[in-house]
Amino acid sequence: MTPSDQRLHPLSILFDLGAQAKAFLVPALFVFFGAGSAGIGWEALGALMLIPYAGFVIARYFTFTYRYEAGELVIRSGLLVRNERHIPLARIQNIDAVQNVLHRLLGVVEVRLQTGGGSEPEATLRVLPLAALEDMRRQVFGQRVPAAAGAEGVEGADAPAQVAASVPHALLALPFREIVIYGLVHNRGALVIAAVLGVVWETGLFEGAAERVLGPARPGRAVLREMAATVFGGAGPVASRVVLGLLAFVALLVVIRLLSIAWAFVRLYGFRLSRVGEDLRTEYGLLTRVVATIPLRRIQTVTVRDGPLHRLFGRVSVRVTTAGGAEGTDGGVQREWLAPILPADRVPELLREVLPEVDLAGVAWQRVHPRAFGRELRVSLVVVALICAPVVAAAGWWALAVFAALAAWAALSAHRLVTRLAWATTDAVVCLRSGAWLRYVSFARFAKIQVVALHESPFDRRSGMARVRVDTAGAGDAYRVDIPYLALDTARTVHRELARQAATTAFKW
């Protein structure tokens, strides 16, 4: 090991073990709560399995080293099969730092490096001391800050100059009220919790655990079941049953929203978006603190999204996609959040920071083919008819009223969609405005366009339209620029133009 080789923090042994123990946690819970009287055999066996693994983890700690050499990060690892990985510093897109409560208590951080392709982090360093993280940030991103001092590579003398050039410039901070609004508008946390509860209930784990903890057959536990029985099957006047049912439903909604707010609070506590030199930095999290870095020039697309609830509060949500790391499901590093919730009138100011080459007010939006409404309506009506047909067959002719209502809804949605659908090209980006109820505005930089595709379905051909799809790196499903219902000539022109723009702009990761 050469003098410049560095090891991970010694506590990484603990955290590595912890990470593996998590995999054993769920089966262990099943065993503990489900079997009941299986005795101590299983638990002891599980514990025994961890011991040789601990030896393995310790050995791994001693064989994992990294160093900086000639513009590269060199990571050496492996017990029997020695692996040496060279990552050019210029290729590293993001350095994400994750700290949960234990990390923060011990002053360490888990670092994940992302380079261009693939959804897996290129290197996960679990765990590093905080000073090493700062050093890494300086190595990777510091080279690109215009070196005012001129001298390169000498950290001691340059550090003050570089730090001065990259003072964080706060763009957005979410106070408690915004987080509450976010919780009210988004519903994700509640669904997860409901799903977990459902699984637990189904498999009877809850019964086993509750009996152990609370003792057998407590009356309070059957409240929900008795309520459900009363509402759906019991005696008593219909009116009171309906009222009870409605109350229960409202109570459920309130509980879900409260859970959602709580989840949002844990997830987004202290959300701060700031600009540090040429990068954006997002920090958030109550228990697990995440600091994610998004270099500005690696942003592929920017999408401004709002749903009906957003609009109720006058807010929007802004996301970006970067190359590498599609959905960030691993450990919950959501690199794509630029602004989870933002007042709608602050969007131009944020976009000026992120896409300085776009003048939002000056974008010349163009509408799609005039007959798009007819096509959209036809598709919706067919779908509605397909859904209603079995209902009509089963329940009789009054279900036609349902069909009429749904058809009216479909017509309204189609009209909203087509009125809103518009696209534009400026000299640096291509933009798309879409969505009927859940609305999007997406921007894709020319310099980030990969492949441009022109699609003609048989229905398109019949009405003389086509669809242009722009492929970028790391694009998620809803956030790509996908322009439907263009007149064929327009589509061909746009396709050619985008291809030409992509060909003449250099693509830098």
Next chain:
Amino acid sequence: MIPFSRTVGWITTAVIATGLFIGLVIFRLSSDLPGWVTALATVGVVLVVGALAWSAQFWPAIEYRHASYRVDGDGLEIHRGVIWRVVLNVPRSRVQHTDVSQGPLERSYGLGTLIVYTAGTDHAQVMLRGLDRADALAIRDHLLPREADDAV
């Protein structure tokens, strides 16, 4: 390209037809459903195999009529698709790397497939099948970066 596709088509048809036929025989021998169900199943199998055979023989020519590509200084443009048509345009500066691959059957026909890798998500790999191997290699050489500091 057309004879190659036909061969592939016929092989596929033969395999599926054999499978279906064996399934049908087993079905006839083992179940005691009324005769008309078996007759219906037989007719179904015959129709499916017939459709596969027709597509194996005639579809390649139809597909070939609608497939084309163009390589120029800006990049590679591919037209394909009969019912659902696509025009894919890959700019030269977006080509990450390329492969020319040959399956065993392609080798015996002297054909190759050019696979162009980009940094996109939908079109991370763009495939151009049924090229003459020499053509595929020529296109690949053309798409490689010309200058050392080309856009990367």
